[in-house]
Amino acid sequence: xxxxxxxxxxxxxxxxxxxxxxxxxxxxxxxxxxxxxxxxxxxxxxxxxxxxxxxxxxxxxxxxxxxxxxxxxxxxxxxxxxxxxxxxxxxxxxxxxxxxxxxxxxxxxxxxxxxxxxxxxxxxxxxxxxxxxxxxxxxxxxxxxxxxxxxxxxxxxxxxxxxxxxxxxxxxxxxxxxxxxxxxxxxxxxxxxxxxxxxxxxxxxxxxxxxxxxxxxxxxxxxxxxxxxxxxxxxxxxxxxxxxxxxxxxxxxxxxxxxxxxxxxxxxxxxxxxxxxxxxxxxxxxxxxxxxxxxxxxxx
Amino acid sequence: xxxxxxxxxxxxxxxxxxxxxxxxxxxxxxxxxxxxxxxxxxxxxxxxxxxxxxxxxxxxxxxxxxxxxxxxxxxxxxxxxxxxxxxxxxxxxxxxxxxxxxxxxxxxxxxxxxxxxxxxxxxxxxxxxxxxxxxxxxxxxxxxxxxxxxxxxxxxxxxxxxxxxxxxxxxxxxxxxxxxxxxxxxxxxxxxxxxxxxxxxxxxxxxxxxxxxxxxxxxxxxxxxxxxxxxxxxxxxxxxxxxxxxxxxxxxxxxxxxxxxxxxxxxxxxxxxxxxxxxxxxxxxxxxxxxxxxxxxxxxxxxxxxxxxxxxxxxxxx
Amino acid sequence: xxxxxxxxxxxxxxxxxxxxxxxxxxxxxxxxxxxxxxxxxxxxxxxxxxxxxxxxxxxxxxxxxxxxxxxxxxxxxxxxxxxxxxxxxxxxxxxxxxxxxxxxxxxxxxxxxxxxxxxxxxxxxxxxxxxxxxxxxxxxxxxxxxxxxxxxxxxxxxxxxxxxxxxxxxxxxxxxxxxxxxxxxxxxxxxxxxxxxxxxxxxxxxxxxxxxxxxxxxxxxxxxxxxxxxxxxxxxxxxxxxxxxxxxxxxxxxxxxxxxxxxxxxxxxxxxxxxxxxxxxxxxxxxxxxxxxxxxxxxxxxxxxxxxxxxxxxxxxxxxxxxxxxxxxxxxxxxxxxxxxxxxxxx
Numbered sequence: 001x002x003x004x005x006x007x008x009x010x011x012x013x014x015x016x017x018x019x020x021x022x023x024x025x026x027x028x029x030x031x032x033x034x035x036x037x038x039x040x041x042x043x044x045x046x047x048x049x050x051x052x053x054x055x056x057x058x059x060x061x062x063x064x065x066x067x068x069x070x071x072x073x074x075x076x077x078x079x080x081x082x083x084x085x086x087x088x089x090x091x092x093x094x095x096x097x098x099x100x101x102x103x104x105x106x107x108x109x110x111x112x113x114x115x116x117x118x119x120x121x122x123x124x125x126x127x128x129x130x131x132x133x134x135x136x137x138x139x140x141x142x143x144x145x146x147x148x149x150x151x152x153x154x155x156x157x158x159x160x161x162x163x164x165x166x167x168x169x170x171x172x173x174x175x176x177x178x179x180x181x182x183x184x185x186x187x188x189x190x191x192x193x194x195x196x197x198x199x200x201x202x203x204x205x206x207x208x209x210x211x212x213x214x215x216x217x218x219x220x221x222x223x224x225x226x227x228x229x230x231x232x233x234x235x236x237x238x239x240x241x242x243x244x245x246x247x248x249x250x251x252x253x254x255x256x257x258x259x260x261x262x263x264x265x266x267x268x269x270x271x272x273x274x275x276x277x278x279x280x281x282x283x284x285x286x287x288x289x290x291x292x293x294x295x296x297x298x299x300x
Numbered sequence: 301x302x303x304x305x306x307x308x309x310x311x312x313x314x315x316x317x318x319x320x321x322x323x324x325x326x327x328x329x330x331x332x333x334x335x336x337x338x339x340x341x342x343x344x345x346x347x348x349x350x351x352x353x354x355x356x357x358x359x360x361x362x363x364x365x366x367x368x369x370x371x372x373x374x375x376x377x378x379x380x381x382x383x384x385x386x387x388x389x390x391x392x393x394x395x396x397x398x399x400x401x402x403x404x405x406x407x408x409x410x411x412x413x414x415x416x417x418x419x420x421x422x423x424x425x426x427x428x429x430x431x432x433x434x435x436x437x438x439x440x441x442x443x444x445x446x447x448x449x450x451x452x453x454x455x456x457x458x459x460x461x462x463x464x465x466x467x468x469x470x471x472x473x474x475x476x477x478x479x480x481x482x483x484x485x486x487x488x489x490x491x492x493x494x495x496x497x498x499x500x501x502x503x504x505x506x507x508x509x510x511x512x513x514x515x516x517x518x519x520x521x522x523x524x525x526x527x528x529x530x531x532x533x534x535x536x537x538x539x540x541x542x543x544x545x546x547x548x549x550x551x552x553x554x555x556x557x558x559x560x561x562x563x564x565x566x567x568x569x570x571x572x573x574x575x576x577x578x579x580x581x582x583x584x585x586x587x588x589x590x591x592x593x594x595x596x597x598x599x600x601x602x603x604x605x606x607x608x609x610x611x612x613x614x615x616x617x618x
Numbered sequence: 619x620x621x622x623x624x625x626x627x628x629x630x631x632x633x634x635x636x637x638x639x640x641x642x643x644x645x646x647x648x649x650x651x652x653x654x655x656x657x658x659x660x661x662x663x664x665x666x667x668x669x670x671x672x673x674x675x676x677x678x679x680x681x682x683x684x685x686x687x688x689x690x691x692x693x694x695x696x697x698x699x700x701x702x703x704x705x706x707x708x709x710x711x712x713x714x715x716x717x718x719x720x721x722x723x724x725x726x727x728x729x730x731x732x733x734x735x736x737x738x739x740x741x742x743x744x745x746x747x748x749x750x751x752x753x754x755x756x757x758x759x760x761x762x763x764x765x766x767x768x769x770x771x772x773x774x775x776x777x778x779x780x781x782x783x784x785x786x787x788x789x790x791x792x793x794x795x796x797x798x799x800x801x802x803x804x805x806x807x808x809x810x811x812x813x814x815x816x817x818x819x820x821x822x823x824x825x826x827x828x829x830x831x832x833x834x835x836x837x838x839x840x841x842x843x844x845x846x847x848x849x850x851x852x853x854x855x856x857x858x859x860x861x862x863x864x865x866x867x868x869x870x871x872x873x874x875x876x877x878x879x880x881x882x883x884x885x886x887x888x889x890x891x892x893x894x895x896x897x898x899x900x901x902x903x904x905x906x907x908x909x910x911x912x913x914x915x916x917x918x919x920x921x922x923x924x925x926x927x928x929x930x931x932x933x934x935x936x937x938x939x940x941x942x943x944x945x946x947x948x949x950x951x952x953x954x955x956x957x958x959x960x961x962x963x964x965x
Contacts, residue, residue: 140318144590145597146556148574152322152590155578156329232443236560239445240575252443259449259564262476266453273446280441288437515726521682522721523714523741523792537731611731 028217031293038289044282052099061089063096063249072265081271084257086247090268093249094275100250101279104165104234105227111169112230113223116176121207121215123177124184135181138174147171147233154242161250164243168230179222183215217294225287228280235276251276305606312598319598320372323591324365327583337581338381351381355584377588382580387588391570395592397479398569401561402554404489409496410547416497417504421539422531424509432501439498444557448491448564452476455487477566484565492561496550503546507539514538541611548604552597626698629800629832630656630679635692637671637678646905648674648687650856653931656800656849661826661833663847663864665840665879669901671856672836676802679834680719681709697799715745718793722805724785728777734761734788735773741795760791765821783814787821794825801826802834807842819846840879844868852876855902855912858931862938872940874917877957911943919944921951 032038060078067087075082081090123134141149153167187193188211196206235252237243244250246257251272258269327334335352336343351357355378356364371378377387416436420429451474458472475484511517512535520534521527559571566572570589577585637649649671656662664672678689681701694701696717701709718741721727729737738760739753748756754773761769764787777785786806793801803822807815823846826833835847843850843864850867852860852875860873871877878897899916902908910927914920924943931941943949944957 136314136318139315140322143315143319143594143598144556145552145593146554147559148556148590148593151559151574151578152326152586155586156326158331228441235443236445239443239560240563242578252445255443255446255449262449262453263457266457269446269449269453273443273450276443276446277438277441280443281437284437284441515721515723516729518682519719519721519727519789519792520729520740521713522680522719524710524712524744525714525740526710534729534732538729541731 028290028293032289035289035292037285038293041282041285041287041289044278045286048098048102048279048282051095052102055095055098059089059092059095061092063088063093064247065089072261072268074265075267082265082267084254084268085261085265090254090271093254094251094271097249097251097254097272097275098279100161100244100248101231101235101276104161104168105231105279105283108165108168108230108234109172109223109226111165112172112226113176113219115169116173117180117212117219119173120177120180120182121184121211124181125188125203125207125211131181134177138177141171141174144171147236150233150237151240151242154237159237159242159245161238161244161248164234164237167237168233171233172226172230175226176219176222179218180215183218184211187211187214221287221291221294224283224290228283228287231276231280231283301610304609308602308605312602315598316595319594320369320591321365323587323594324368326587326590328361330583334583338583354379372588372591377591378584380577380585381582382577382585387585390573390585391589391592394569394573397567398555398558398562398571398593399596401479401488401492401558401567401569402551404485405493405496405554406547406551408489409493409500409550412493412497413500414504414543416501417543418508418531418536420501420505421508421512429505433505436498436501439494440502442494443560444491444495445560445564447494448487448561451487451491452564479565479567479569488561488565488567491564492554492557495557496554499550500543500546504539504543507542508535511535511539541608544611545604545608548600548607552600555593555597555600626695627657628655628695629658629660629697630834631693631695632675632679633693633695635675635678635694636690637674637683637687638690639687641686644905647856647907649678651692652853652856652858653692654849654851654858654861656832656834659826659830659832660848661823661835661846662849662851663843664834664836664851664853665838665843666853667838667901669855669903670853672853673804675853676719676804676834676836679802680713680717682713711745714741714793714798715796716798717800717802718796718798719802719804720786720789720793720806723809724782724789725809727789728785730777733774733776734780738773738788738792738795741792745796756795757791760795761788763794763825764788764791766791782810783817786810786814786818790818790821790825794829794831797829798831800832800834802836804836805838806835808837808839815842822846852879855907857912857941858939859913859941860939861931862940866936866938872938872945872957873913873942874919874944874957875913878916911941919951919955919957923948923950 032042065088067083070079070083070087071085073079073083073087079089079091081094084090084093119134119138123131144152149171150164150167153170154163157163157166193206193210196210201209234243235250235255238250238252239256241253241256244253246253254272255269255276258265258272261268330337333348335348335355335357339348339351356367359367368378375388377391379386380390383390416432420432423429455471455474456476458470460470461468463469473483474486475481476487478484479488512531517530517535520530525534558567558569559574561567562569562571563575570593574586574589574593577583577589632655633653635649635652636647639646639648652671652675654662654664664675666672674683674687677683679694679696679701681689681704683689689702692702696712701712704712728734735754735757738757739748739750742748742753742756743750758769758773761772766772766784766787772780772784777788780788789806801822806822807818810818819842822833822835835842837843847864850860850862850864851858852867852873854875860867860871860876862872867876868880871880875897882897897916902912902915908915909925911917911920911924911929914924917924921943927943929941929943929946931939932945933939934945944951944955
């Protein structure tokens, strides 16, 4: 660690407000590069993004093409992952579904994190009654275990991929709100925030210029890990028939098709599941790595 | 401590009111006329009117809510649109099926998670540690409904083994559906418990590593305590405190996860009841069941918080 | 020293102890050839700044060095027997029984999930095979001995219910439970309030006189040494630089480092927290050890001889030991050098 970072790390010795954008990034990147598991996760994610962008143009079959004579074929040279009950090529369908999966994961977290971060900052910064109202609201959302909240929301909104995104987003709000509230409280205690207030800076300025940049690391970690959970929840909803509707090549929905053919064509359920595992694993690996990298206690 | 318990109980009251409002409004937030939806699109007008009357949908919303909550407090959650039976008795035995499923899964998850976590922590960076944590990562990343399907294929439908394997010819040891017998219980419990086992293993490992580095562990060693006792008594007792919270939350989470597991294994619990009722647009049952599960979850969380508080004597009791 | 078994005049003799920490491609010598002895029933103070290797030395005696640390050489003779030859099981019988240890942080050195009684009782159960009831009775006696009021009540309390001073008394009770022959106390008063510090030191001294054990007292506070110790070993950067009886040391310190330490004691013996501003610079990190005398970079008298060559430990006719070129025949600096006068000049 160089002298300048040491200096900036310690708010008591820093005369100016620390510039967090500068502060850790080099260290975090260096730690991340040394973390094999995180790097594998990161490259897997890049790979899936690439598959989602280019894949659909080079798949051997269109995802909707039904060739009934070919139905429930086991994996072969022509159909790497076999065919489903409509004779559709599972490999092609999985590639076409990659984009959907990533989009659902990404957008539901983006939406949930935005709202959650806002709630968390407001609750932590203003405290008092606003804080307790917001946090009680979060408690109410948290009272629905696991997938149940998303399930209830989708029931109300109706089954579609967009509604799944909204439902998963709403159920991820409380996690972000809680984490951000905690971080905001600890940043608020730093002396320079008081100094800014004394200088007459507006609340909005303090929140966005000084508090938010200081709490980005837990948000980034949580967002990465939450993409993994979001993908699991979304595919679960589709598996239950409450999300993506046929013939969308969504992995959860494909699994749902496959459950009827476990006896004679288990590959129909095998491959979409493996695809989900791979993507979720990648985000979990990267998320774990990010958490370690942001943690000042872990050594380089 | 007593004060804390009272305060925590009082804190849950607004949460429960909020939950009931949310559940109540489900029916009214659905686009369109709930009575029409429940009756079916082509239902005759009188039938729709009939449903509307029966559910009191003509009253103002606050009146409807108060009567809903008033009935609920007396154990009346309305009647199923499908069967006509009251929701409480629809839930009835299914309540215990889901609780059983969640409890068994929690027990299995705690057992496996603790052992794996302690082994990992005491052999940090060893081959065993690395492999266990890799397995845990997989367990965490697996959709449990997919794991369920795979388990059915491998151990219910079974895989035919080559003839040179002695004693067993195939692996169809368990039943793919239902609930009750041992053969029916095993697969759903593993399916539901795997994710939690992974989380508990990871949590136990990091908690143990944290504790093993503490000064009082060195004190125990300096006293001449055997390493095995240092690990399993001195360290584990402290390491378990944060794990208790995780276990409690996991148990609650499993109530939610049961929806998928029950659906995969056709286990007739509350989860499957919710899904079946959603598909049949049977709102009273959906609402009632979700309300019961949420209530159960809130109570479990309350118990976890109090237990944690009790165990963690280091927290100042101000 | 006689060679007959089981007769020994020194409870502890450490010879050329070497303890290192190993990283991927580096061996860090935290303790590098330390030797000293503690006569039966005497108190030896080991003094030095943090990083001098004094705590590692004490943990080495009990063989409690953890990975990546390792004892790589030397001898630790306890009652005449080398502890480094013992098996782990034999060591366990010695720990907490014949040699016990108290640590710097009473707040964190007691297990928060066991009662005070359980923690003291454990020693009795392990080493004396007492049952639960007997062990508890003995624990209450021990608590009484270390001056804890209403011990019958305290014995069932958890550490968080006790103050820092009380906890350190509990630590002492735990350490003395099995009537050890040697007590290692690693900065036992550093974390405590000044008034409590004196009480704990008095207690230790009093118990030492009553129970007749030897004590190895590790501290960075010469004031504490002056009040309690019979002998003193001054450590610097993993080596003993001066070893003598306490009276001689305070009357005429020889090593420039010891002199510097003395100068840094404030006139009244209140808390100094290792304020060594009198000695310029800081302890070299074990990874960048000077080639010659390790104190040379900070020593006002250092010559090329000091900077190039490591001095040996010289023993004078009274048995006092010093590791400094000034006192050797090879000394090539000012022959009339006065370490006491000189340091006052330096800033």
